[in-house]
Amino acid sequence: MSGQSITDRIAAAQHSMTGSAISKAVCKATTHEVSGPKKKHLDYLIHCTNELNVSVPHLADTLFERTANNSWVVVFKALITTHHLMMYGNERLIQYLASRNTLFNLNNFLDKGALQGYDMSTFIRRYSRYLNEKAMSYRLVAVDFTKMKRGVDGVMRTMNVEKLIKTLPIIQNQLDALLDFQANSNELTNGVINSAFMLLFKDSIRLFAAYNEGVINMLEKYFDMKKNQCKDALEIYKTFLNRMTKLSEFLKVAEQVGIDQGDIPDLTQAPSSLLEALEQHLASLEGRKIKELSTRNCAYPDLNGSLLNRFEMCTSWVING
Template identity: 95%
Template sequence: MSGQSITDRITAAQHSMTGSAISKAVCKATTHEVSGPKRKHLDYLIHCTSEMNVNIPQMADTLFERTANSSWVVVFKALITTHHLMMYGNERFIQYLASRNTLFNLNNFLDKGALQGYDMSTFIRRYSRYLNEKALSYRLVAVDFTKMKRGVDGVMRTMNTEKLLKTLPIIQNQLDALLDFQANPNELTNGVINAAFMLLFKDSIRLFAAYNEGVINLLEKYFDMKKNQCKDALDIYKRFLLRMTKLSEFLKVAEQVGIDQGDIPDLTQAPSSLLEALEQHLASLEGRKIKEFSAASRYERLPNIPN
């Protein structure tokens, strides 16, 4: 299947007749053509998110309507277009998505009518869950983790302990949803899934940067925390180490399909002595028997922060 279908052309023509330029652009971005949404349509929709006379809920509803299509191509491209607008559109677009009780309900989506329908439907279900989680994260913290100010004076590095302990699990949940996409190079077989994977790759780099900076801040505060805070912080750090392994596997796929390696962060693991020092400190607060550790072992080198 290549090119726009007759249905695509009729739908676009109907929007032209009714004067709905946004609906027409959404339709053209989400055709049955097995390739990623065209740049000119995405750019137009991005521009529209900043126009005050544009009805954002109506724009979002038009995209949601496209996900009710039976074709995996149309549904996948509607999700990609939505993700693109969340990343590059005016913030009021993601603000609106975050304000909704539900976004995509595609857990049971299955296209039985196309050659690649079964395989691509699996990725559509996973991708939609990630976009739901991305919107939920914004709803919980009123910020997009992938757009946070970074560095020593950035949001995650300057956050207080109490807020940090609440925020890091939210980042963890979003990263988990992203990594659950679980595509291997042999499954990235067409321009549609490749377009989705590229957006996920970009989010993974920025999301990990915020996550990593938050963990660094957490470790810097760890030895001054109360016992219950230390317990939560240690659990967060252990989960962080597991996610570093999963992210490394995700990034290997990106490398294998030719994505610029210059964007891939250094995922050097912190030495085991750091984890041991954290565990020993918590044990001492709980009155359990501990080994002797030097003060220097508390501050072993952490994983590098990606630029």
């Protein structure tokens, strides 16, 4: 189906008659046309989030209403519009979304009556779970990980040990939900899912940057931690290594669909001797026998020297925008 349907035109006309400019813009952003939401409608809705006389709950409810539609195109575009506003709109929108007890309830969504309906419904269910997790992360820490200040004096690099150990698993959960989208290049077959994938790609880069900086901070503090903190930190680091592998697979898809290689970080596996050093230190705290490191000259203090430097080189990159 191409172009706006008769239903789309009627709905837009009704909103024009009732004077609801927000509802009309949401309707136009979420038509049955198999392409991403138009920029002019997204820009207008972003503008609305910055206007104090605009009701954010009304805007959110209008988007939620569109996800009750039977068409995968309309529902997908409503999720994309919501995600776009979470990324580029005023923070009070994500604050409101995070305050709700429920967000998107699309775990059973299935469009049986349209071309690509079955395939796209699968991605709608996964995408909605990610947006739910993104809002939940904000609810737990009152900050959007994709927008926080980065760098040596950034939020994650200056966080204390106790808060790091609580915050890093929240980032892990959000990244897990994002990577669970699991689209390969052959499944990115239309402008709707491609728009969603681009937003996920942008989130993945910024989210992993915050994750990475938190892990660097944690490693710098590791040898000064208490035994239980070391145990938690070691598990967080092992999970981090696994996420690096999954993110690399996600980024390969981004490369295959034509995203500029300059925008895609090159992730290199961290040295195995670093994990060994962490395990050896925890073993010593627990009074267990310490086996020799496979790299003999990698003593514990080296974590703050060449080993950590190598880790940062493997996982750090500059993100613009």
